[in-house]
Amino acid sequence: MSHTLGIRQAQKQKTRQALLDAALELLEEQSLSSLGLREVTRAVGVAPTAFYRHFDSTADLGVALVEEALGSLHAVIHDALTATWDSDERIARTVELIARHVRAYPAHVRFIARERHGGVRRVREAISEQLGQFADEVRAALRLDPEAAGWTEEDLLMLASLYVDHMVITASAFLTTAPEDLARVSGLAERQLRLVTLGRKHWLDLS
Amino acid sequence: MSHTLGIRQAQKQKTRQALLDAALELLEEQSLSSLGLREVTRAVGVAPTAFYRHFDSTADLGVALVEEALGSLHAVIHDALTATWDSDERIARTVELIARHVRAYPAHVRFIARERHGGVRRVREAISEQLGQFADEVRAALRLDPEAAGWTEEDLLMLASLYVDHMVITASAFLTTAPEDLARVSGLAERQLRLVTLGRKHWLDLS
């Protein structure tokens, strides 16, 4: 049911995307709070004033980038979690999934890691909301597992948050690791996940 | 053996500290990569050129801030880890220690969380080095525990990294939490630590 865009709107979206792409690249070596609107338009090759046709400010652009970087991940996470392998293989595949994603979209990952605690309030809030949503989706997926019997929703969310935070940390670690050390980082992340999973198995032993 | 500084050097250190303090405050609502040298000197009330008597650039100042924020923490961490309470109380006290530190030095904590993945390479590296050192110190402390029998050094470092990362995340969470929700965040962090500790207890069950 996707309505074909007119020439005009199509061109507009193209410029908008060019601005987002240019910004993302410029953000590889600086933070959003130092990104200037002129800098972005210069990189794209349009007049500075054209920026205002798409965004109110660079902060506004940042919020759009959050959507671009995290919006499409919900489906991926859902698939990864509902696949039912045995525990150890599931861990290895999850870490591999993260590694692939970082390789495919390094600039997006860097942006999220950087701006999660960055200097622009609205962007922090947008990221926080998305990650909170991830945690809740993970919690829902964990609920389906037989092992979740006896767990409170609160404790499931506690575990889900641990997983999500660990995912972000791992992604960021992949980003700053030289190619020859990637395997070491993978191994580290896997063992950490295995330890957490072990804790999960014994959570109800006596509480 | 601390040699009394001359009037001259004393005054110099005083302005230097004033620059660091002003910068730290300005950094509460922006990132280091957008912090201008004139901005800092204006806040202190000295001429812009005076800045160069103390730092080459704002990146240089950032590295100094890392030292100020994390340098004094090694001793604190050491004390917290060698104290021998039983496990659950130890966890509660650790989380409480973090909460206190965040309340006492919020700007320092914010700075570290923000610049850990921030836009200035040298500062990222300085933080990474300090956190890596923390992890190694935690590993050494874990080694002393009877429970570490049978553990490889690699696995101990794996666990230590998990603790350090969790500490940073928790500190950052305290920072962005309204006073009435602090208890909830404490509870969450404690349960996560308890789960990790549970995994630790069963790590050698069959590997």
Add this chain to the structure above:
DNA sequence: AAATACAGAGAACAGTTGTTAACTGGATGA
């Protein structure tokens, strides 16, 4: 075919930035 909407261009604005050079005046050391 004519009227309108609107993405982008152009020019100009006041204010900001980092950095250089030459200077001042009080603490320091001979």
Add this chain to the structure above:
DNA sequence: TCATCCAGTTAACAACTGTTCTCTGTATTT
């Protein structure tokens, strides 16, 4: 006491910033 040092000042620079207003040309609508 006198020469030296040096933390901080003053003034000036070219370059840059976000934002405003006015204009243009083409796609869209009537």
